[in-house]
Amino acid sequence: MSAASLRAAVRALSLGAALGVLAALVGCQTPGSPEGPGALPPSGQAVLPDSAEEGEERRRARIRLELGASYYQQGKYAVALEELRQALLIDSSYALAYGVLGLVYMDMGERARAEESFQRGLRIAPADSDLNNNYGWFLCQGGRHRESLEYFQRALRNPLYPTPAKPLHNAGLCAQRMGDEKAAEAYFLRAFQVQPSDPVAMFNLGLINLKRRDVDRARFYAQRLLGSFEPTAEVLWLALRVERLAGNADALASLSSQLRRRFPESREAQMLASGNFSD
Secondary structure (H helix, E strand, C coil), rough: CCCCHHHHHHHHHHHHHHHCCCCHHHCCCCCCCCCCCCCCCCCCCCCCCCCCCHHHHHHHHHHHHHHHHHHHHHHCHHHHHHHHHHHHHHHCCCCCHHHHHHHHHHHHHHHHHHHHHHHHHHHHCCCCCCHHHHHHHHHHHCCCCHHHHHHHHHCCCCCCCCHHHHHHHHHHHHHHHHHHHHHHHHHHHHHHHHCCCCCCHHHHHHHHHHHHHHHHHHHHHHHHHHHHCCCCCHHHHHHHHHHHCCCCCHHHHHHHHHHHHCCCHHHHHHHHHCCCCCC
């Protein structure tokens, strides 16, 4: 997994969570990396719902936030920061704006500012599931794995939270980083149960079962990914290793050909060429 693909995936997932849109892998949802795919709304599309009860101040701040989120989506961090700052000048109690500001700073590598932004948002809205999920991912990225799990659990406390798979698969990723494969599998299974289309859970459950040499289960998740989403190099690599383990020469040849044709410069294509199937 490349650092660049992970950063892009995290940006998509986190921004989708923060703005209340489904970030998943996602028909138009496409796995961006083994750890997390994501789809964002098209540039310029409104990402926050209008409310008949929304005051004028919040409406103006929301418009700025939408602009900032769109620029962030495009990787234009300086402009995104300015729009988000303007949103908070208009409405300093706008927790969601602090949450998106934290995402921008996180992507820029300014961790102290990111943490301050997330914490300010959580002081205003401590029970907000998206804020807790995104702050948990921030902590996980910084190596504070056990602490991150607490925030993922907080995100799940709201029974009306529409996307519980996100904190569940994020918790699974962090448990993996802690070396707790059993806990990681439990989180991924829960994510898959609440959202059977969750690509992060499927990919990682496929990997876990491949490592166990459980061909049937590994194939189930790999084939479900291939049948649901436009494949990435990582997903093709998972699937072809499953078929290699199964001794299915025809499927192995077909998947290998797809990988070489579609992603000739990928790390996975290079490992295939060298016969290195261990990763």
